[in-house]
Amino acid sequence: MADVRLDGVAKAFGSVQVINDLNLAVDDGELLVFVGPSGCGKSTMLRMISGLEDVTRGRIMIGGRDVTHVAPSRRRVAMVFQSYALFPHMSVADNIGFGLKLARTPPAEIRRRVAEVARTLQIDPLLDRKPRQLSGGQRQRVAIGRSIIRNPEVFLFDEPLSNLDAALRIRMRLEIARLHNRLGVTMIYVTHDQTEAMTLADRIAVVNGGSIEQLGSPMELYDRPANLFVARFIGAPSMNVIPGTVTVEGGVPAIACGETRIRLSAGPVPPGTSDATLGVRPEHLSAVNKGEGDFAGRVEIVEDLGAESLVYLQTGLMADSLTMRVTAGSGLSAGDAIGVRLDPARLHLFDSRGLAIR
Amino acid sequence: MADPGGFDHSGGGAAADAAIGPAPRPFDPWPATIFVILLCLAVLFLAPTLGVLLSSIKTTREIAFGELWMFPARIYLGNFAEVIANPAVHRYFVNTFLVTVPATALSITFGVLAGYVFAKLPFKGGNLLFLAIVSGMFFPPQVILIPLFRLFNGLGLIDTLWPIIFIHTAMGIPICTLLMRNFFATVPGALREAAILEGANEWQVLTRIALPLSLPALAVLATLQFTWIWNDFLWPLIFTQSDEKRTIMLGIVNLKGQYSVAWGVQGALSLIASLPTLIVFLFFQRYFIKGMTMGAVKG
Numbered sequence: 210m211a212d213v214r215l216d217g218v219a220k221a222f223g224s225v226q227v228i229n230d231l232n233l234a235v236d237d238g239e240l241l242v243f244v245g246p247s248g249c250g251k252s253t254m255l256r257m258i259s260g261l262e263d264v265t266r267g268r269i270m271i272g273g274r275d276v277t278h279v280a281p282s283r284r285r286v287a288m289v290f291q292s293y294a295l296f297p298h299m300s301v302a303d304n305i306g307f308g309l310k311l312a313r314t315p316p317a318e319i320r321r322r323v324a325e326v327a328r329t330l331q332i333d334p335l336l337d338r339k340p341r342q343l344s345g346g347q348r349q350r351v352a353i354g355r356s357i358i359r360n361p362e363v364f365l366f367d368e369p370l371s372n373l374d375a376a377l378r379i380r381m382r383l384e385i386a387r388l389h390n391r392l393g394v395t396m397i398y399v400t401h402d403q404t405e406a407m408t409l410a411d412r413i414a415v416v417n418g419g420s421i422e423q424l425g426s427p428m429e430l431y432d433r434p435a436n437l438f439v440a441r442f443i444g445a446p447s448m449n450v451i452p453g454t455v456t457v458e459g460g461v462p463a464i465a466c467g468e469t470r471i472r473l474s475a476g477p478v479p480p481g482t483s484d485a486t487l488g489v490r491p492e493h494l495s496a497v498n499k500g501e502g503d504f505a506g507r508v509e510i511v512e513d514l515g516a517e518s519l520v521y522l523q524t525g526l527m528a529d530s531l532t533m534r535v536t537a538g539s540g541l542s543a544g545d546a547i548g549v550r551l552d553p554a555r556l557h558l559f560d561s562r563g564l565a566i567r
Numbered sequence: 568m569a570d571p572g573g574f575d576h577s578g579g580g581a582a583a584d585a586a587i588g589p590a591p592r593p594f595d596p597w598p599a600t601i602f603v604i605l606l607c608l609a610v611l612f613l614a615p616t617l618g619v620l621l622s623s624i625k626t627t628r629e630i631a632f633g634e635l636w637m638f639p640a641r642i643y644l645g646n647f648a649e650v651i652a653n654p655a656v657h658r659y660f661v662n663t664f665l666v667t668v669p670a671t672a673l674s675i676t677f678g679v680l681a682g683y684v685f686a687k688l689p690f691k692g693g694n695l696l697f698l699a700i701v702s703g704m705f706f707p708p709q710v711i712l713i714p715l716f717r718l719f720n721g722l723g724l725i726d727t728l729w730p731i732i733f734i735h736t737a738m739g740i741p742i743c744t745l746l747m748r749n750f751f752a753t754v755p756g757a758l759r760e761a762a763i764l765e766g767a768n769e770w771q772v773l774t775r776i777a778l779p780l781s782l783p784a785l786a787v788l789a790t791l792q793f794t795w796i797w798n799d800f801l802w803p804l805i806f807t808q809s810d811e812k813r814t815i816m817l818g819i820v821n822l823k824g825q826y827s828v829a830w831g832v833q834g835a836l837s838l839i840a841s842l843p844t845l846i847v848f849l850f851f852q853r854y855f856i857k858g859m860t861m862g863a864v865k866g
Contacts, residue, residue: 259764260764261760261763261764281760281763281764282763282764282765282766282767286764287764288760288761288764290757290760290761291757292755292757294755294757294758294760294761295761296758296761296762296776297780298779298780307762307765308765308766311765311766311767311771312766355761355765359765
C-alpha cells in the first residue's frame, strides 16, 4: 500500500502543453477519481503515474519513492485499460498469470494464485476460455484479475467501464467499490462520467484543460463548486446557470436576471461585483401556484424517470430552458403556467470570471 | 379482411402469375464477357503446366513425334525414375534448400524486427528510414548485378552459395519490413502497454504478444519468400559456375542430352521441383488467405 504524490508535474507533446504544473497528493488507500471532458488530460495524468508516458517536468512519488524515471513494471502499479487489453491468443488463466510467468514464478504457485483470483472475481469456470469467448463484463473481470494478482501498491483504472452497457456498468461499478473496500489499496480512476465519479470516489479531481479545477469529496464538489466549470460538470442533470447583474436593494443584495430580481439573502456579496451568474441545481427549484414564487415559468417538456420527473421550463430569465427536478406524480404537464420558487439557502453565485463568490 | 382495392385474388391462373412475377431482366453482357476473359486467362496460365505435365509422362520418342499436347496412350514414369535416381538432382535440391531456408528465415527475421520498431517504437526520422528501406523493392536486379558480382568476386565467394543467401536476404527485407510493419500497426497499442506494465521488455512483447498474433502475416511472408527464392534463376546463374553448386532451377536447364533436349526428364524434374513450394503453400494455406486480406476490414 502506498500514497501517490505529484509535484509540479507537467507534460507537453511538442509545443502542445497538455498538463500544467500539477500538484496532487493521493492518500494511502484512497480512491481518487479524475473526471473531466474528453481531451482534458486526465488519461495522460494516469499514464504518467503508470510510467507509460514520460513527464516533461516535475516529480512522481509512490510510497515515498521517487519513480519519475523508474520503468513502469517497477513502480508496483497495475492498470486496467478501457479496451481491457487482454491478450487474445492466451486463455483467461494465461492472461491473469502473465505477469507472474514473466517474473519466473513457479508454475504451481501461478496456478494457485490464478485460481485464488479467479474465485474472488467469480470467473473460475472461465479460466480455459479465450477472451473472444467472453462477454464485456467477464473480460473486464479478467482485466481486473490480471491487475490484482501481482499485489500492486496502486491500481490505475482508465475509463474501465465505458465499453459496457448501462446495466453492466452499474454492476461493475459496485464491484470495483467492493474491491476497493476489500483490498484497501490506493486506486486512481479516470472517467468522463460524473455519476461514476460521484458514486465511487473518496475524492474527485475535476480536470479541465490540463489543470485540476477542484479537488474534494463528491458532496463538497456538489454543494460547494469552486467555479462554473465544476458546477456544470458535477451533477446530473447539470446545474442551471442564469446570467445576471448584482444590485443592492435596501442593503440586501439581489441579482437581476432579465426583468426578474432574485434576493440573495445569505452572505455578503463583495463590493464592486456587477456581472454575475446565478447557479441553482434542478432539485432546488420547486413549482408553486401561478403568480407565487420568485418568477413565472411555463412547462415546456416533462420527462418522467419513474421515481422523479425532470421538468423543462421556459422563463423570462434567459433564452435557454431551466431544469427542475420534482417527485413523480407532480401533475405538471406541457403548457402549464406556474410559479417557480428557489431555495434561497442553496443558491450559488459566480463572478464574471466564473469563480464562486460563496 | 376485405380487400379495399377490390382485387380478385381467387383466380386468374397463369396469366395472373405472369402479371405479378418478376419482370424479365434485360440481357447483361458483362458477366459473360468477364467469364470468357477469365477462362482465356486460366487456359493461358495453365497451358504451360499442362504441357510440362504431359511431357513428363511421355517418352522422348513420343515428344519427338510432335505429340506433346496429346494424352499418351500409356503413362510413362521412366522420366520420374530417371530424375529421382540422378545424384545431381539430389545435389540441386540440397543446394536449393541451403539457399532458400536460411534466406527465407533471415529476411523474415529482419523484417519482423524492423517492422516492429517502425510500427511500435517511433523515432525521429523513422518514416524516412522506412521509406528508404521499402524503396529497395523497386531496384531491378539488373542494376545491381555487376557491382554485386564484383563485390563477391573480390570477397572470393563466387561459386559458393553465400552470395545467393546474402542477396535474397537483403532483397527480401523491404517487403518483409513493409508487411510486418503494416501488420504490427494493427496490433492495439494497449496490448503492448499492458504487457510492459506486467513486466515485459520489448523483446518479450514482440515474441509473446505481437508475433503470436502475426501468424497470418508470417505465413504470407514465408510462402512468398520461399517461393521466390526457390524459383530464382538469375542469382544462382550469376554466382555459381560448377555443377556442384547449382540450384534446382539451373539443374532443370542442365538436364539435357548431348544432341537433344530431354523434354520428358525436364518436365518430370520441373514437377518435382515445384513440390516444396506447393507443400509450403498448403502448410500455411489456412493463414495465407487471412493474411492476404488482412487490413481490408477492421477486426
